[in-house]
Amino acid sequence: MNIVELDRISKAYDTKIAVHELSLAIEAGQMFGLLGPNGAGKTSTIRMMIGMTLPDSGTVTLFGQPFTRKSLHRVGYLPEERGLYKKMKVLDQLVLLGQLHGLKATQAEDRARRWCERLEIAGSLDKKTEELSKGMQQKIQFIAAILHDPELLIMDEPFSGLDPVNTVMLQDVLVELKNKGKAVLFSTHRMDQVEKLCDSICLVHQGDAVLTGTVREIKSRYPKNRLRVRYEGDAAFLSHPSIAEASQSNGTAEIRLRDGADPQQVLAAAMAKARVTYFDVMEPTLEEIFIETVGGKANA
Amino acid sequence: MRNVWLIARREYLERIHTKAFLVSLVGFPLIMAAVILGPMVLAKSSGHEKHIVVVASDLALARPIAQELEAPVDNDPNVEAAERPKFYVTMEEPAPELKEHLTRDVQQKSLDGFLWLDHADGILRADYYSNSSEDFELADVLETAVQHAQASEQLLAGGMPASQVQSLFNAHVEMRKVEGGKDVGGISTFGSSMFLIMMLYIAILVQGVAVGNSVVEEKTSRIFEIMLATVTPQEMMSGKLLGVGAIGLTQVALWMLCGVLLAAPGLLGARAAGQYAFHLSPLHAMAFAVCFILGFLFYSALSAMLGSLVNSTQELQQLNMFMGMPLAFSIVLSQQVISNPSSTLSILLSMLPPCAPILMYLRISVLTPPLWQIALSLALMLAGVWGVVWLASRIYRVGVLMYGKRPTLPELMRWLRYS
Known part of the structure; x- marks a missing residue:
């Protein structure tokens, strides 16, 4: 059973189409990446997924049933726009949010303490939110989203603004939850994170899902046309007709082949003139696929 | 819920x-206390005693006015005690330059005001001169006093005994509710x-x-x-x-x-x-x-x-x-x-x-x-x-x-x- 199923959902605002006939499915135990440049329609898609706005057309199915508010108790949500009650103490805040998700007060407090310890912010439990740094507030919100042990986690840009240590800390938690069978969706425009964490992705560009599927399958759709060669001796093979582009330094060459070219020919040419110590036919990175698909707008 | x-x-x-x-x-x-109590305290300390002069050619008219104004306020059910000033009234007969003299006194604040009564063609004209022409409560008090004085003067002249005349002006309507x-x-x-x-x-x-x-x-x-x-x-x-x-x-x-x-x-x-x-x-x-x-x-x-x-x-x-x-x-x-x-x-x-x-x-x-x-x-x-x-x-x-x-x-x- 798919935990989330979006079937051709569309949403238009006054001046622009935010999401256009987007479909995707997320299974239990899956880490799903929703990618796209800023303004691509990621947040609009997420908002429709949790019923904050309704799609103009198309259907949202959560846990095998058409969307109802009842399902929201099984969903954990970290919005892109962070916000907490400024004057409220961290623990009170977490307990309240846990209660609103259906937990008992004692249960919520217990879990809040445990998570805060795990994420190394237990010392802030009795502080007011406004006394905390941005990164700490983000961790609090992260905890608020997972406190009620939801089956589906939806995280809008969960790592933005965090330092590398904290990013890894949260990533570990997400991986752990995924391994426990939760479905995890997160949106980002950082390709390296997706490459590292996600099983499946949906690449959104200007409201359209331009690429959907498992990372493995998507990558296999693109030709393996990148080579990395380490060699000793003559570099003349780099002008082989199969090579579209090459750069080299310290005896290592990064090569992009022409479409349809055979890496074996390049290897043969290199071995004819030089001594090859390393030869790798590389998969395209998601970033390259992304740039190729949306036309260089990844950082727009 | x-x-x-x-x-x-x-x-x-x-x-x-x-x-x-x-x-x-x-x-x-x-x-709130300041807003309510403030004016009362101020009123007590400043404007709560009024020294006025009643000028009339006929003392028979001026006297009852002075009496009514000077009468202790508790006897008057129409006016709440706190709101009505205590009057000190002097009576004068009109004289040359009296008006100018009194006006100067009002200006110098040695006098709060003077009531000038004048008969013209059998109709009584009453003017009150003071630093403020907008004290409506005072106008009410003076008007009542002048009306009473006028009426009692007529009634006394018609032969009604003074005690009876006095009782005429003591009527008061109290608003009561039936439920x-x-x-x-x-x-x-x-x-x-x-x-x-x-x-x-x-x-x-x-x-x-x-x-x-x-x-x-x-x-x-x-x-x-x-x-x-x-x-x-x-x-x-x-x-x-x-x-x-x-x-x-x-x-x-x-x-x-x-x-x-x-x-x-x-x-x-x-x-x-x-x-x-x-x-x-x-x-x-x-x-x-x-x-x-x-x-x-x-x-x-x-x-x-x-x-x-x-x-x-x-x-x-x-x-x-x-x-x-x-x-x-x-x-x-x-x-x-x-x-x-x-x-x-x-x-x-x-x-x-x-x-x-x-x-x-x-x-x-x-x-x-x-x-x-x-x-x-x-x-x-x-x-x-x-x-x-x-x-x-x-x-x-x-x-x-x-x-x-x-x-x-x-x-x-x-x-x-x-x-």
């Missing part, structure tokens, strides 16, 4: 611990209504607008997105309304408790001495409480709606002026309703949720309207509260997701249709 309760509790607990709550709890009664077929005394209907209006007005100004602020705060802190992922906007609005409303009621209840504790000895004393026929039936007390609570909730809901329309507290403050308008409207109409409590207009107005808290209470206190009218009015107020909350939560839901600018009217209509 659990969510509404959780949200309401949060709002209540957060607010009751703030300094603002404490400050307004203590500060407001202090300001349930018996005389319940002269309860100050207008007074208690004004009290309700004041309490409502102040509670709304001080605490009612807090709901709007709290909605705006929710928007600016951006927490609504987490909240909306678990609760409906309606639950959120209702929770805020109840939580902030409970704060307002707590505050007013504490004020009233203080007020009653401070005023009780005086009131009971006055009642024991038979000076005031103070009366408050259980029906009135209940009507007061219900009208106050419903009125407060209605206006708080309005405030929530305004809050959901705007993006900053500054914008909200600009809109808050609209909150007082229906109240002011009700106050303007209250005199009309008191004199004609059963007219169609009065009945209609007392059904209108924004005016009902005040005008229905007025009608209940001046006469007892049919039960169905009271019930309908209360039901409409409840429906009004619910309706405004519903409207507010719709605007809120769409408004927070399309933040940025204040909506235009067509946009607003579209938001309302949005589901």
Whole structure:
């Protein structure tokens, strides 16, 4: 059973189409990446997924049933726009949010303490939110989203603004939850994170899902046309007709082949003139696929 | 319902611990006391003794005027003791340059004023010269004194004995109210209504607008997105309304408790001495409480709606002026309703949720309207509260997701249709 199923959902605002006939499915135990440049329609898609706005057309199915508010108790949500009650103490805040998700007060407090310890912010439990740094507030919100042990986690840009240590800390938690069978969706425009964490992705560009599927399958759709060669001796093979582009330094060459070219020919040419110590036919990175698909707008 | 309760509790607990709550709890009664007591103290210390001169060619006319003005105030049931100054009257006959002389005295403030009486063609002309031509209470007092003097002069001249003439001017009409077929005394209907209006007005100004602020705060802190992922906007609005409303009621209840504790000895004393026929039936007390609570909730809901329309507290403050308008409207109409409590207009107005808290209470206190009218009015107020909350939560839901600018009217209509 798919935990989330979006079937051709569309949403238009006054001046622009935010999401256009987007479909995707997320299974239990899956880490799903929703990618796209800023303004691509990621947040609009997420908002429709949790019923904050309704799609103009198309259907949202959560846990095998058409969307109802009842399902929201099984969903954990970290919005892109962070916000907490400024004057409220961290623990009170977490307990309240846990209660609103259906937990008992004692249960919520217990879990809040445990998570805060795990994420190394237990010392802030009795502080007011406004006394905390941005990164700490983000961790609090992260905890608020997972406190009620939801089956589906939806995280809008969960790592933005965090330092590398904290990013890894949260990533570990997400991986752990995924391994426990939760479905995890997160949106980002950082390709390296997706490459590292996600099983499946949906690449959104200007409201359209331009690429959907498992990372493995998507990558296999693109030709393996990148080579990395380490060699000793003559570099003349780099002008082989199969090579579209090459750069080299310290005896290592990064090569992009022409479409349809055979890496074996390049290897043969290199071995004819030089001594090859390393030869790798590389998969395209998601970033390259992304740039190729949306036309260089990844950082727009 | 659990969510509404959780949200309401949060709002209540957060607010009751703030300094603002404490400050307004203590500060407001202090300001009120200053506003009420200040003028009384000032009046006592400065303008409460008046030295005036009565100028008349006929001392038979001037003497009774002077006597009436100088008479001890307790004997005069028409004027409340505190309001009437103590007079010192000198009588003069007109003389050349007397007017100029007296005018100079008034200017130099060695004299408060002089009353110049003049007969012309058999008609008495009375002019009072002072530094202020707008002391209406004094004008009343002088007018009565001159009328009495004139009448008694005529009556005495016609041969009526002086004692009989005096008794002619002691008539006083006391307003008493009949309820349930018996005389319940002269309860100050207008007074208690004004009290309700004041309490409502102040509670709304001080605490009612807090709901709007709290909605705006929710928007600016951006927490609504987490909240909306678990609760409906309606639950959120209702929770805020109840939580902030409970704060307002707590505050007013504490004020009233203080007020009653401070005023009780005086009131009971006055009642024991038979000076005031103070009366408050259980029906009135209940009507007061219900009208106050419903009125407060209605206006708080309005405030929530305004809050959901705007993006900053500054914008909200600009809109808050609209909150007082229906109240002011009700106050303007209250005199009309008191004199004609059963007219169609009065009945209609007392059904209108924004005016009902005040005008229905007025009608209940001046006469007892049919039960169905009271019930309908209360039901409409409840429906009004619910309706405004519903409207507010719709605007809120769409408004927070399309933040940025204040909506235009067509946009607003579209938001309302949005589901």
